[in-house]
Amino acid sequence: MNTDKRVKKERKHWDKLAPRYDRYIEKHWKIYPSLLDKIAEDIETGSTVLDVATGTGSVALRVAQRASRIHAIDISGPVIEEAKKKVDEKGIKNIEFSVEDAYSLPFNDGMFDIVVCENALHNMIEPAKALSEIRRVLKPGGRLIATVAGIGESRRFRFMMTIFKFFTAFPVFHKLNLGELASMIAKSGLATMKKDIMKHPKDVFPVIYIVAERSNSELNT
Numbered sequence: 001m002n003t004d005k006r007v008k009k010e011r012k013h014w015d016k017l018a019p020r021y022d023r024y025i026e027k028h029w030k031i032y033p034s035l036l037d038k039i040a041e042d043i044e045t046g047s048t049v050l051d052v053a054t055g056t057g058s059v060a061l062r063v064a065q066r067a068s069r070i071h072a073i074d075i076s077g078p079v080i081e082e083a084k085k086k087v088d089e090k091g092i093k094n095i096e097f098s099v100e101d102a103y104s105l106p107f108n109d110g111m112f113d114i115v116v117c118e119n120a121l122h123n124m125i126e127p128a129k130a131l132s133e134i135r136r137v138l139k140p141g142g143r144l145i146a147t148v149a150g151i152g153e154s155r156r157f158r159f160m161m162t163i164f165k166f167f168t169a170f171p172v173f174h175k176l177n178l179g180e181l182a183s184m185i186a187k188s189g190l191a192t193m194k195k196d197i198m199k200h201p202k203d204v205f206p207v208i209y210i211v212a213e214r215s216n217s218e219l220n221t
C-alpha cells in the first residue's frame, strides 16, 4: 500500500472522532485512569518523553509534571488540536505537539529516555515500522511503554471486534494478544522487562501493557 493511502486509512476515523474522543474513552475505557497512573509510575522523574500517537494527549498531560520535556505526536491534525486546547487551558509549558507519522519520526537517534505508545499500535497498518522508529529514537537503556487493546486474548474478543468493525469500520488492523505484541517488540530489537494484562470489569476488552528496553551496550545498531 502506498504511503498516502495508508496514512488516509490510519487517520480518517480519528479526524472525525476528535471532538468526541475524550467522551468516547470515558464511556468505553474505564481502565484509563489506572492505566495512566501505571504509565506515570514507570516514568522516572526528569525523563525526556516521546508520546507516539498521543490522540488528545492523555499520556502527555498525565506525565507532564514528572517529565522534563515531552514531545507528543499523532498522524491526525484534529486530535492534536484538541490536545493543544487542553494543554493551553492548563497552562502546561513542557509539552510540544506536532502532526507526524510514527513510521518516520522527525527526531535524532537516541533522543528520548522514554517513548510511550498508548492504545495505538493495533490501529497502525504496519506497527513494526513504528516500532523500528521508536527504537531508533530511544537512548540506549531507554524504555518503551506500549499498551494495546488485547483483542487477540480470546476468541470471544476477536469475534466481538469483527462484528463491531463490520458495523463501524473501526480502524483496528491487528487483533493482538500479549505474546504477539511481545514478539513484535522483540523483533524491533527491544527487550521486554515487564508485561501485564489489565481489565476493568465494565470494559469489553482487556489492555496489554509492556515495558521494553533498548540495550545499554549498543549505539544505533
Ligand SMILES: C[S@@+](CC[C@H](N)C(=O)[O-])C[C@H]1O[C@@H](n2cnc3c(N)ncnc32)[C@H](O)[C@@H]1O
Pocket (backbone or CB within 6 Å): 010, 011, 014, 025, 052, 053, 054, 055, 056, 057, 058, 073, 074, 075, 076, 079, 100, 101, 102, 103, 117, 118, 119, 120, 123, 124
Ligand atoms: C485509540 S487512539 C489512542 C490515542 C491515545 N494514545 C490514547 O491512548 O488516548 C489511536 C491513535 O493512533 C493514531 N495513529 C494511527 N496511526 C498513526 C501513525 N502512523 N502515526 C501516528 N499516529 C497514528 C491515531 O490518529 C489515533 O489518535
